[in-house]
Amino acid sequence: MQKFTTFTDTAIPLAIENIDTDQIIPARFLKATDRKGFGDNVFRDWRFNSDNTPNKDFILNNERYGGEILVTGHNFGCGSSREHAAWALAGYPFKVIISSFFADIFKGNALNNGLLPIEVSPAFLASLLNAVTENPATQITINLEDQTISSTVGVESFEIDGYKKLCLLNGYDDIDFLISKKEQIEAFEASL
Amino acid sequence: MGKTLFDKVWDAHVVDKIPNGPQVLYIDKHLIHEVTSPQAFAALAERNIPIARPDKIVATADHNTPTLNQHLPIKDPLSRSQLEQLTENCKKNNITLYGLGHQYNGIVHVMAPELGFTQPGMTIVCGDSHTSTHGAFGSIAFGIGTSQVAQVFASQCLLLDKPKKMRITVNGSLKKGVAPKDVILYIIAQLGTNSGTGYFCEYAGDVFKNMSMEGRMTVCNMSIEMGARGGMIAPDQTTFDYVRGRKFAPSGAEFDEKVAYWNTLATDDDAVFDQEYEFDASDIAPMITYGTNPGMGIRIHENIPSHDDASFKKSLAYMDFEAGDSLLETPINYVFIGSCTNARIEDFRVVASYVKGKQKAPHVHAWLVPGSQEVVKQIEQEGLNDVFAEAGFTLRQPGCSACLAMNDDKIPAGEYCVSTSNRNFEGRQGQGARTILASPLMAAATAIAGKLIDVTKQLN
Numbered sequence: 222m223q224k225f226t227t228f229t230d231t232a233i234p235l236a237i238e239n240i241d242t243d244q245i246i247p248a249r250f251l252k253a254t255d256r257k258g259f260g261d262n263v264f265r266d267w268r269f270n271s272d273n274t275p276n277k278d279f280i281l282n283n284e285r286y287g288g289e290i291l292v293t294g295h296n297f298g299c300g301s302s303r304e305h306a307a308w309a310l311a312g313y314p315f316k317v318i319i320s321s322f323f324a325d326i327f328k329g330n331a332l333n334n335g336l337l338p339i340e341v342s343p344a345f346l347a348s349l350l351n352a353v354t355e356n357p358a359t360q361i362t363i364n365l366e367d368q369t370i371s372s373t374v375g376v377e378s379f380e381i382d383g384y385k386k387l388c389l390l391n392g393y394d395d396i397d398f399l400i401s402k403k404e405q406i407e408a409f410e411a412s413l
Numbered sequence: 414m415g416k417t418l419f420d421k422v423w424d425a426h427v428v429d430k431i432p433n434g435p436q437v438l439y440i441d442k443h444l445i446h447e448v449t450s451p452q453a454f455a456a457l458a459e460r461n462i463p464i465a466r467p468d469k470i471v472a473t474a475d476h477n478t479p480t481l482n483q484h485l486p487i488k489d490p491l492s493r494s495q496l497e498q499l500t501e502n503c504k505k506n507n508i509t510l511y512g513l514g515h516q517y518n519g520i521v522h523v524m525a526p527e528l529g530f531t532q533p534g535m536t537i538v539c540g541d542s543h544t545s546t547h548g549a550f551g552s553i554a555f556g557i558g559t560s561q562v563a564q565v566f567a568s569q570c571l572l573l574d575k576p577k578k579m580r581i582t583v584n585g586s587l588k589k590g591v592a593p594k595d596v597i598l599y600i601i602a603q604l605g606t607n608s609g610t611g612y613f614c615e616y617a618g619d620v621f622k623n624m625s626m627e628g629r630m631t632v633c634n635m636s637i638e639m640g641a642r643g644g645m646i647a648p649d650q651t652t653f654d655y656v657r658g659r660k661f662a663p664s665g666a667e668f669d670e671k672v673a674y675w676n677t678l679a680t681d682d683d684a685v686f687d688q689e690y691e692f693d694a695s696d697i698a699p700m701i702t703y704g705t706n707p708g709m710g711i712r713i714h715e716n717i718p719s720h721d722d723a724s725f726k727k728s729l730a731y732m733d734f735e736a737g738d739s740l741l742e743t744p745i746n747y748v749f750i751g752s753c754t755n756a757r758i759e760d761f762r763v764v765a766s767y768v769k770g771k772q773k774a775p776h777v778h779a780w781l782v783p784g785s786q787e788v789v790k791q792i793e794q795e796g797l798n799d800v801f802a803e804a805g806f807t808l809r810q811p812g813c814s815a816c817l818a819m820n821d822d823k824i825p826a827g828e829y830c831v832s833t834s835n836r837n838f839e840g841r842q843g844q845g846a847r848t849i850l851a852s853p854l855m856a857a858a859t860a861i862a863g864k865l866i867d868v869t870k871q872l873n
Binding site: 236237238239241243244247248249251252253254255256266271294295296299300301302303304305307322324325326329330333334382383384394395396398399400402403405406409410413 | 428429431433434435437439448449451452455456460462465476477489491492494495498540541542544556557558559560561563564567568569570572574606607610611637640642706722723724727817818819826836838839840841844845
């Protein structure tokens with residue numbers, strides 16, 4: 222996994238609530254057996270019309286907006302456990318998703334793929350969505366070490382699990398950690 | 414202070430606690446399927462890490478399988494390759510696979526309980542959010558992402574923060590025609606789709622005590638639709654009677670010993686929950702959804718509410734409904750009875766008893782998709798297939814089918830489908846398809862009437 226420390230970029234505003242993982246990556250694209258290529262189909266049925274031409278009304282197709290940060294509505298990533306949703310967003314590519322609330326499994330999946338889900342207050346989210354929509358050049362900076370997000374609308378701190386933060390800062394993952402616990406796990410199994 | 418059911422099972426599986434960090438939780442049973450496992454197998458192979466406990470893994474093929482002509486080669490090359498890869502991965506790693514055509518094949522959350530893999534007090538995971546189903550037995554069961562599938566492969570453990578605890582109590586008795594599906598759709602409509610995020614939810618009270626295991630599985634299955642990672646119901650005599658004698662369940666003296674332990678798992682009287690809700694069973698009626706998330710549900714006799722927000726309006730526009738509408742009498746062309754929520758034998762018994770002696774409306778395409786080969790066998794043994802045939806229904810072969818439309822079972826764009834599945838998201842059942850979630854009884858009544866009706870008016 223790539224290390225994550227600080228990141229500054231412009232953002233794409235997607236002001237819809239309860240975006241589920243079927244919208245992020247529809248089930249018909251889950252047939253691949255590797256992790257590649259999912260970014261091409263992120264938000265597929267919103268991004269493209271039924272004749273596969275780009276839907277000009279969808280924000281990802283609006284040339285005014287760009288950047289590797291997605292600012293989006295409450296309860297992002299609800300629904301299925303498919304990690305393909307995190308792969309699709311990371312593959313697009315996005316590095317950061319900002320919302321006022323994330324669904325549980327999605328949040329874990331994102332963190333396991335170096336995609337940082339940042340939960341901000343509803344008020345901060347509303348002003349951020351507004352600022353980015355009004356001015357697509359608005360820059361947002363994320364400092365993972367300090368756990369702060371800053372932009373023209375102000376600065377807010379965010380929460381992240383201490384262990385997950387270490388993983389992101391150092392670019393290592395849970396498998397390395399769990400394997401280091403092998404003896405303890407075997408002792409536990411023996412006690413069952 | 415007393416412990417909850419959740420605490421008791423969780424604490425018995427903690428291998429280690431990281432200071433100010435997650436806990437290492439031991440996993441008793443790991444269920445896998447073709448869609449969320451290939452990248453996990455690949456991750457281990459790339460790093461040359463062996464699978465820690467292949468004997469604790471059970472595999473099935475369900476998401477991507479056809480429900481007609483399963484004996485023929487699968488036409489879609491991508492689907493075929495995904496199934497071939499599962500077979501190869503299981504073979505290479507000594508994992509038990511109940512693949513397509515096997516007598517134990519079925520939807521992972523239908524076949525595992527039927528075979529007795531699911532038992533009280535266990536920790537059970539699967540790369541599928543509806544793993545919450547198995548909590549019906551008083552186990553901690555939850556869906557995981559593919560990176561976590563790889564973690565369990567590598568260590569038989571997961572790194573997790575302990576979730577908070579919620580209890581939903583429903584007392585009283587359910588009215589005639591009100592099914593377990595209505596109970597959970599009602600709860601989600603009351604609480605919303607993110608009310609359970611960060612929690613494990615215990616269901617308590619008369620309604621769940623009096624419910625069959627099939628009904629409890631339907632309820633726990635949809636815990637994730639309110640955001641809860643899992644749902645649980647305390648194991649009791651109903652649970653033990655269901656587990657006893659199943660193929661892979663303990664037997665003889667071992668079973669009795671287990672029951673003695675399982676009897677200690679119920680939540681202590683003085684245990685405290687982080688969040689509690691109570692509902693009255695008499696307030697629940699047959700439910701339908703009108704929008705694009707499972708929280709957008711109403712009792713069949715109610716009208717669609719009105720909310721002044723963009724996401725709500727977008728949702729109604731997708732469904733082509735208006736705030737204030739009643740959905741009674743809405744013509745319906747598609748009915749799907751299946752999925753890990755409602756494709757167990759009890760569901761087909763309910764459908765058969767309603768459609769017996771009636772005829773399916775000619776314009777309705779009704780897909781009856783049993784959850785497993787075992788369910789198919791029972792349907793045949795009980796003669797329900799004849800009832801379905803006489804009423805104009807055909808039975809398909811087991812699989813996830815039109816619940817997520819990964820295979821050919823897709824609802825056409827613009828069509829409404831009254832579905833016993835679990836998600837009414839945009840495009841879930843096919844691009845542009847419009848899903849109305851309901852119980853098997855409501856779905857059966859819709860197939861006969863050809864439109865949405867209040868089924869309670871048909872029951873005497």
